[in-house]
Amino acid sequence: DTGVSQNPRHKITKRGQNVTFRCDPISEHNRLYWYRQTLGQGPEFLTYFQNEAQLEKSRLLSDRFSAERPKGSFSTLEIQRTEQGDSAMYLCASSRYASADTQYFGPGTRLTVL
Amino acid sequence: KNEVEQSPQNLTAQEGEFITINCSYSVGISALHWLQQHPGGGIVSLFMLSSGKKKHGRLIATINIQEKHSSLHITASHPRDSAVYICAVRFIIQGAQKLVFGQGTRLTINP
Numbered sequence: 001d002t003g004v005s006q007n008p009r010h011k012i013t014k015r016g017q018n019v020t021f022r023c024d025p026i027s028e029h030n031r032l033y034w035y036r037q038t039l040g041q042g043p044e045f046l047t048y049f050q051n052e053a054q055l056e057k058s059r060l061l062s063d064r065f066s067a068e069r070p071k072g073s074f075s076t077l078e079i080q081r082t083e084q085g086d087s088a089m090y091l092c093a094s095s096r097y098a099s100a101d102t103q104y105f106g107p108g109t110r111l112t113v114l
Numbered sequence: 115k116n117e118v119e120q121s122p123q124n125l126t127a128q129e130g131e132f133i134t135i136n137c138s139y140s141v142g143i144s145a146l147h148w149l150q151q152h153p154g155g156g157i158v159s160l161f162m163l164s165s166g167k168k169k170h171g172r173l174i175a176t177i178n179i180q181e182k183h184s185s186l187h188i189t190a191s192h193p194r195d196s197a198v199y200i201c202a203v204r205f206i207i208q209g210a211q212k213l214v215f216g217q218g219t220r221l222t223i224n225p
Contacts, residue, residue, distance in 0.1 A: 002158065033213075042118075042200050042215030043157075089155050102147070103213070105157035 002026075004106035006092050012112045013082055020078045021109045025094030032075050033103060034067055035091040036060065043091055049075060082113045117141055120201050120216035128224055133188040135219045137201030140182065148175050148186045149200040151218065157200070160186070191223045 003026040013019050025032050031050050035043035046065070047057045051072035061067075064082075069075040079086055089110050093103040121136045137146070148160040161168050161175040163184075168175050172191075177184040188195055201216040 002156075037155075040217070042202070042217050044215070045213060091155075091157065093157075102159050102162050104159065105149075108155040108157075110155065 002104040002106065004092060004094050004104050006090075006106040006109050008109060009107060010110045010112075012114065014114050015082060015084060017082055018078065018080045019082060019111060020076055021090055021092075021111075022074060022076050023092030023094075023106055024074045025092070026104055027073070029094035029096055029104070030072075031095045031103075032069055033093040033095075034075070034077050035093065037089040037091055037108070038087075046077075079111075082111075084113045087111055087113045117214050118201055118203055118216040120199075120219050122219060123217065124220045124222075126222045126224065127191055129192055131191050131223075133191050133195070133221065133223075135186045135199050135201075135221070137184045137186070137203075137216055138182060139184075139201075139203045139214075141203070141205050143179075143182075143203045143205045145204040146177055146184050147202040147204070147213075148184075149202060149215075151198040151200055153197070160199075188221075193223045193225050196222050 005024045007022045033048040034046040037043045045058050046061050047067050049069040052069050064080045067077045089108045091108045092106040095103045117140050119138045145164045147162050149157050151157045163177050172189045174187040198218040198220050200218045202213050204213050
């Protein structure tokens with residue numbers, strides 16, 4: 001257990017539905033990252049926050065995806081109008097202020113879109 | 115060409131064998147991470163290194179900055195070492211730090 005938690009751990013949804021995932025980082029960590037991992041591949045960066053500010057978004061993050069970290073603590077990742085191609089493991093990680101610090105990963109949320 | 119390449123993609127060995135997993139990258143980096151991902155998906159950071167060599171228990175990580183290459187070694191391998199090992203490199207592009215992951219090496223240690 002790294003101290004980063006994610007909920008739910010598994011989500012099965014039908015195409016076209018909206019889903020929301022939650023990440024609770026290690027409490028003193030300022031930075032929070034979202035990654036997506038498809039089968040057999042390494043994680044791909046989606047977006048990251050420093051405190052409540054979303055500082056960067058990957059081109060992978062289409063306009064159906066939105067992430068928030070309203071109080072600089074937990075974060076949510078919402079996917080609207082899900083597509084089968086969204087099926088993946090969604091990983092959250094947190095680190096201290098310095099970007100070179102080690103990132104601590106949560107267990108991930110596995111999304112299956114039917 | 116991917117910025118981070120790992121080899122082999124899959125590795126099966128017998129308990130006790132010495133294991134080497136390789137990572138090559140194509141850009142100048144500020145740091146390299148080795149991560150371990152268990153079947154349930156959880157990722158654990160094993161090492162972060164920017165030069166030389168680090169050792170933790172039976173795990174050793176080395177990096178050669180000039181050759182843009184890193185290796186992860188496991189001595190006296192054990193079935194509980196079975197996992198996916200991922201190399202990730204940190205570099206700066208357009209003033210921002212990026213972390214790019216390799217595709218992972220699936221290691222299976224048979225008893």
